[in-house]
Amino acid sequence: MNAAATPVPDPTSAPASPRVRPRPLLQRLARTLLAPDAFDFWASRLRPDWSWDRPLARIVSRQAESEDSFTLLLQPNRHWRGFQPGQHLNIGAEIEGIRITRSYSLSDAPRADGRIAITVKAMPGGKLSQHLCHAAKVGEVLTLDAAFGEMTLPQTPEGAWLFLAAGSGITPLMAMVRAQAALGMPVPLALIYWARTRAELCFVEELRALAARQANFSVDFVLTRDAEAGDGDAGDLHYGRIDAQSLSMLAPDLHQRRVFACGPDGFVAAARALAADRAVAFRSEAFTPPPHAVFDDEGDAPRQVRITLANSGRTLDVPRGMSLLAALEEAGLKPASGCRMGICNTCACGKRAGSTRHLHTGDIEHEPVSALRLCVNSAGSDLILDL
Numbered sequence: 001m002n003a004a005a006t007p008v009p010d011p012t013s014a015p016a017s018p019r020v021r022p023r024p025l026l027q028r029l030a031r032t033l034l035a036p037d038a039f040d041f042w043a044s045r046l047r048p049d050w051s052w053d054r055p056l057a058r059i060v061s062r063q064a065e066s067e068d069s070f071t072l073l074l075q076p077n078r079h080w081r082g083f084q085p086g087q088h089l090n091i092g093a094e095i096e097g098i099r100i101t102r103s104y105s106l107s108d109a110p111r112a113d114g115r116i117a118i119t120v121k122a123m124p125g126g127k128l129s130q131h132l133c134h135a136a137k138v139g140e141v142l143t144l145d146a147a148f149g150e151m152t153l154p155q156t157p158e159g160a161w162l163f164l165a166a167g168s169g170i171t172p173l174m175a176m177v178r179a180q181a182a183l184g185m186p187v188p189l190a191l192i193y194w195a196r197t198r199a200e201l202c203f204v205e206e207l208r209a210l211a212a213r214q215a216n217f218s219v220d221f222v223l224t225r226d227a228e229a230g231d232g233d234a235g236d237l238h239y240g241r242i243d244a245q246s247l248s249m250l251a252p253d254l255h256q257r258r259v260f261a262c263g264p265d266g267f268v269a270a271a272r273a274l275a276a277d278r279a280v281a282f283r284s285e286a287f288t289p290p291p292h293a294v295f296d297d298e299g300d301a302p303r304q305v306r307i308t309l310a311n312s313g314r315t316l317d318v319p320r321g322m323s324l325l326a327a328l329e330e331a332g333l334k335p336a337s338g339c340r341m342g343i344c345n346t347c348a349c350g351k352r353a354g355s356t357r358h359l360h361t362g363d364i365e366h367e368p369v370s371a372l373r374l375c376v377n378s379a380g381s382d383l384i385l386d387l
């Protein structure tokens with residue numbers, strides 16, 4: 001059976017439905033006197049996490065999870081609409097006067113106190129991850145967008161499951177492991193978790209303790225850079241990259257399992273190649289974009305193209321092959337952005353005229369579109385954008 005063609009039954013994959021609350025009298029009164037932006041301006045002077053309608057969250061604590069990863073516990077304001085384990089959200093912080101937004105997975109299951117957790121790996125030279133891991137103070141307020149993502153378990157999962165995680169890809173899978181643990185681990189679940197070194201592994205003690213007390217749960221850790229320590233290693237510690245041999249050894253019942261794989265693009269591609277046709281079902285999510293495709297059909301086309309920003313009336317000359325988001329940022333603009341790999345839609349804007357090329361698929365679009373994702377498209381000709 002072709003597992004990739006068998007979708008995971010997932011009746012709950014839509015984001016949690018928003019709570020519709022009537023606006024209180026005070027808020028309706030305020031609305032007649034103040035525009036939401038003006039309300040936010042004055043309210044934030046009293047409490048930085050107050051807003052008319054924007055989800056914001058205050059950092060409650062930060063705790064080291066590994067050598068280079070930290071879990072931030074956040075207290076969202078009343079506009080946050082919740083999430084399902086396995087989903088992620090866009091988080092923004094102001095760094096040197098510029099709002100920087102990136103996607104992070106929720107790493108804990110929904111909590112009774114309404115707080116949410118993200119686990120962030122400090123990327124060398126990375127803007128937001130370095131800020132969140134090392135500079136942001138407890139009390140700092142971050143912007144949030146609604147949670148999104150389809151890699152979620154059905155409300156009543158069936159069958160046996162296998163989670164394949166690499167690096168930061170552990171975070172959404174950890175949220176799902178914790179959610180299943182809170183339900184008493186109703187279905188068999190195996191986690192295989194790759195990291196470069198021992199020091200980079202997160203959640204080790206918690207995962208081992210869970211495996212020790214839940215017969216339905218097992219965990220194996222695999223290190224790709226550390227050398228074998230020898231006899232002192234725990235039985236759940238292995239070495240090497242994902243390949244057919246290690247997968248057969250660690251998941252001999254792969255053909256009976258539904259698989260979720262999450263990590264960098266190269267890992268997810270390898271997991272898909274090894275498991276998608278053998279497992280009952282396969283679903284994956286990459287935290288890094290696939291490499292840009294190389295196109296050799298542009299011949300003598302000019303290297304620079306002109307972008308007209310219809311709303312502001314500005315014109316810019318940008319390189320053809322570069323993502324529009326990066327080109328606009330290089331020109332000093334700050335378009336809204338989130339995942340930077342074409343999944344969250346935050347950077348989407350209208351295109352009135354011109355041709356664009358999708359950087360991953362190579363697809364060319366000549367027609368006007370209402371939601372062009374700037375992060376994964378480049379200009380193929382002069383363009384007019386709704387910016």
Ligand SMILES: Cc1cc2nc3c(=O)[nH]c(=O)nc-3n(C[C@H](O)[C@H](O)[C@H](O)COP(=O)(O)OP(=O)(O)OC[C@H]3O[C@@H](n4cnc5c(N)ncnc54)[C@H](O)[C@@H]3O)c2cc1C
Binds near residue numbers: 119126168171
């Ligand atoms: C759906 C999704 C979920 C995610 N979940 C998580 C999660 O749970 N935990 C987590 O840690 N991450 C997660 N990520 C990754 C996260 O969104 C960020 O990409 C990551 O934190 C890096 O952001 P940054 O701002 O620190 O780095 P950036 O500033 O965006 O830089 C990224 C890398 O590029 C390098 N770089 C930047 N500019 C240049 C340049 N001009 N030249 C050369 N190199 C450069 C930096 O050194 C850095 O290593 C997720 C991503 C996605 C898409």
